[in-house]
Amino acid sequence: MGGRHTQLKGWRGYRERVEILxxxxxxxxxxxxxxxxxxxxxxxxxxxxxxxxxxVGQYMIGFGPTLWSKRWRGTEYGFKAIPLGGYISMxxxxxxxxxxxxxxxxxxxxxxxxxxxxxxxxxxxxxxxxxxxxxxxxxxxxxxxxxxxxxxxxxxxxxxxxxxxxxxxxxVQTATTEVARLSECVPTTSSTECTDASPAAPAEAAGIQPGDVIVSIDGEPVADFAAASAIIRSSPGEQLTFVVERDGSEQTLQVTPATIQTEVTAADGTTTTQEVGFVGIGPSVEYVQxxxxxxxxxxxxxxxxxxxxxxxxxxxxxxxxxxxxxxxxxxxxxxxxxxxxxxxxxxxxxxxxxxxxxxxxxxxxxxxxxxxxxxxxxxxxxxxxxxxxxxxxxxxxxxxxxxxxxxxxxxxxxxxxxxxxxxxxxxxxxxxxxxxxxxxxxxxxxxx
Incomplete structure (x- = not known):
C-alpha cells in the first residue's frame, strides 16, 4: 500500500512539473x-x-540596452533587452x-x-x-x-x-452526427446521477449504439449535431424515426424523447424554464475545415x-x-x-x-x-x-x-x-x- 501511495505521489509530482514546463x-x-x-x-x-x-536610421525591436545590432544600407537593425515594443527612426x-x-x-x-x-x-x-x-x-x-x-x-x-x-x-471543432457515447438515464431537476430508480435514456432503450451516424430524423436530413439536437429538443414525448448508418448499412429506429426541464436564457438576459426533449446521445467532435x-x-x-x-x-x-x-x-x-x-x-x-x-x-x-x-x-x-x-x-x-x-x-x-x-x-x-x-x-x- 505504501509503495502504491509513493508511486501515485511521484506521478502527481511528475505531472505538476510537466504542467509548469x-x-x-x-x-x-x-x-x-x-x-x-x-x-x-x-x-x-x-x-x-x-x-x-x-x-531610416534605426529599426529596433524592443527597448532598453541594445543586445545586438548590424548596420545595412544606411539603417541599423537590432534587438533590445525588453521585447515589449519597437520603433524605426525616420x-x-x-x-x-x-x-x-x-x-x-x-x-x-x-x-x-x-x-x-x-x-x-x-x-x-x-x-x-x-x-x-x-x-x-x-x-x-x-x-x-x-x-x-x-x-x-x-x-x-x-x-x-x-x-x-x-x-x-x-x-473548427464541430459536433458531428456520429454518436460517441450514450447516457445511462434521464436526468432530473434534482440530480444528474443515475440510480436504480432512474428511467433509462431513450437512445439506449431504442437500440442506438456508439459509432452510429445519424442520417435523418423524421425524414429530415441532419448535417451536424446542432440540427439533430434542434429536432430532438423541440419534440418532447413525440415518437421520432431515426435513420442511422451502422457498419455501412442504414437502420431505422423509433425513439421517443423524454421530457426534461431546462433553463433557457433569452437575448435580453432573462431566464425561463422550458420543457425540451432528451434522448441521451453525445456526439463525436472533429475539426471541420x-x-x-x-x-x-x-x-x-x-x-x-x-x-x-x-x-x-x-x-x-x-x-x-x-x-x-x-x-x-x-x-x-x-x-x-x-x-x-x-x-x-x-x-x-x-x-x-x-x-x-x-x-x-x-x-x-x-x-x-x-x-x-x-x-x-x-x-x-x-x-x-x-x-x-x-x-x-x-x-x-x-x-x-x-x-x-x-x-x-x-x-x-x-x-x-x-x-x-x-x-x-x-x-x-x-x-x-x-x-x-x-x-x-x-x-x-x-x-x-
Whole structure:
C-alpha cells in the first residue's frame, strides 16, 4: 500500500512539473509571438519609408540596452533587452525648427516649452540642412499616410494569416452526427446521477449504439449535431424515426424523447424554464475545415469587437482597477496587458487537451493580439500611428483649402507643438498599462 501511495505521489509530482514546463513554454511562445508581431509592424513602416526615399536610421525591436545590432544600407537593425515594443527612426519626422528657436537655443516658458524644444532639437539632428529631400515631412500627404498606416496593416494581415491557419488549415471543432457515447438515464431537476430508480435514456432503450451516424430524423436530413439536437429538443414525448448508418448499412429506429426541464436564457438576459426533449446521445467532435474566406471574416469581426473595447478603454481599465482593489472577478471580455495574454497562453499550453487544441488556442490568442495592435495604433492621438495620420490629414485639408481659395501653400504642420498632448497621452497609457499589469498579476482572467 505504501509503495502504491509513493508511486501515485511521484506521478502527481511528475505531472505538476510537466504542467509548469508547458506553462513556461506557452508564456515564451507568446513573448516570441509578440516580438514577431512588433517586427512585422515596424517592417510595415520601414518598407514604404525606404521605398519613398526617406532616410531610416534605426529599426529596433524592443527597448532598453541594445543586445545586438548590424548596420545595412544606411539603417541599423537590432534587438533590445525588453521585447515589449519597437520603433524605426525616420529622418525629418517634423519640419526644421523655426530660425528664432534655433538662435535662442532652449526655449523659455517652462516644462512643456522645454519639451517642445527638445523634440525639435532631436528632430533637427536627423536633418541634413533645410534642403534635405530624404525626410518624412517632405513626402506627399498620401505617402505619409501609407508609411504610418503600414505598421497597423501588417498586424491586420498577420492576424488574417493566423486566423486562416486556424480556421482553414486546422478547422473548427464541430459536433458531428456520429454518436460517441450514450447516457445511462434521464436526468432530473434534482440530480444528474443515475440510480436504480432512474428511467433509462431513450437512445439506449431504442437500440442506438456508439459509432452510429445519424442520417435523418423524421425524414429530415441532419448535417451536424446542432440540427439533430434542434429536432430532438423541440419534440418532447413525440415518437421520432431515426435513420442511422451502422457498419455501412442504414437502420431505422423509433425513439421517443423524454421530457426534461431546462433553463433557457433569452437575448435580453432573462431566464425561463422550458420543457425540451432528451434522448441521451453525445456526439463525436472533429475539426471541420472552413472556407478560405473564413479567416478574413474572423479578423474583421474581431476588429469590431476590439474597437468596442478600445472605445471604452478608460472606463474598462477603471473598472478593472476597482475589481483589483475589491477582489471582484474581472470581466473576461475586458482589456488585458501582455502579461495577461502571456498568462493565458501559458494556461492553453498547460491544458489537459490534445496538442492540436492547444496550438489552435495559441493561434487564436496571437491573432487577437494583432487585431488589438491594429485597432489601438489607429487611435488618432500622438504618439500612436493614428496621431501621425491625423496630422497628415490636417495638413492635407489645409493645403486643399488654400488651393480652393487660391492662397499660398501653407507651411508644413509642426507637430512638435503637440508634444504636451503627446506627453499626456503617454502618461495616460502608462498608467492604464500599469493597472492592467497589476490586475493580470493579482486578479487575472483565467480560461479554466
Amino acid at each position: 508547458a506553462f513556461v513554454i506557452g508564456v515564451a511562445l507568446m513573448v516570441v509571438g509578440l516580438a514577431v508581431s512588433i517586427a512585422l509592424h515596424e517592417l510595415g513602416h520601414l518598407w514604404p519609408a525606404k521605398k519613398f526615399g526617406v532616410r 529622418a525629418g519626422m517634423y519640419p526644421p525648427s523655426p530660425q528664432a528657436a534655433r538662435r535662442d537655443g532652449r526655449a523659455a516658458g517652462g516644462f512643456f516649452a522645454t519639451m517642445v524644444q527638445d523634440a525639435r532639437d532631436a528632430n533637427d539632428e536627423t536633418l541634413h540642412g533645410d534642403d534635405d529631400t530624404h525626410v518624412f515631412y517632405r513626402l506627399p500627404i498620401h505617402k505619409r499616410i501609407v508609411v504610418m498606416l503600414g505598421g497597423p496593416l501588417m498586424n491586420f494581415f498577420f492576424a488574417i494569416v493566423l486566423f486562416s491557419i486556424l480556421l482553414t488549415g486546422i478547422g 472552413q472556407p478560405i474566406w473564413a479567416g478574413p471574416q474572423m479578423a474583421v469581426q474581431n476588429v469590431g469587437a476590439v474597437a468596442g473595447i478600445i472605445w471604452q478603454l478608460p472606463a474598462k481599465v477603471w473598472q478593472t482597477g476597482v475589481d483589483l482593489v475589491t477582489g471582484q472577478p474581472r470581466d473576461p471580455n475586458g482589456p488585458l496587458s501582455i502579461v495577461g495574454a502571456s498568462r493565458l497562453s501559458g494556461e492553453v499550453a498547460a491544458a489537459d487537451s490534445p496538442v492540436l487544441n492547444r496550438v489552435a488556442g495559441f493561434l487564436s490568442l496571437l491573432a487577437s493580439l494583432n487585431i488589438a495592435l491594429f485597432v489601438f495604433n489607429l487611435i488618432p492621438l500622438l504618439p500612436l500611428d493614428g496621431g501621425h495620420i491625423a496630422v497628415a490629414l490636417w495638413e492635407g485639408i489645409k493645403r486643399l483649402w488654400a488651393k480652393l481659395f487660391r492662397r499660398p501653400p501653407p507651411k508644413p504642420v509642426d507637430a512638435t507643438k503637440l508634444v504636451p498632448l503627446t506627453f499626456a497621452v503617454f502618461v495616460a497609457l502608462l498608467v492604464m498599462g500599469g493597472i492592467l499589469i497589476l490586475a493580470d498579476l493579482f486578479n487575472p482572467v483565467t480560461l479554466f
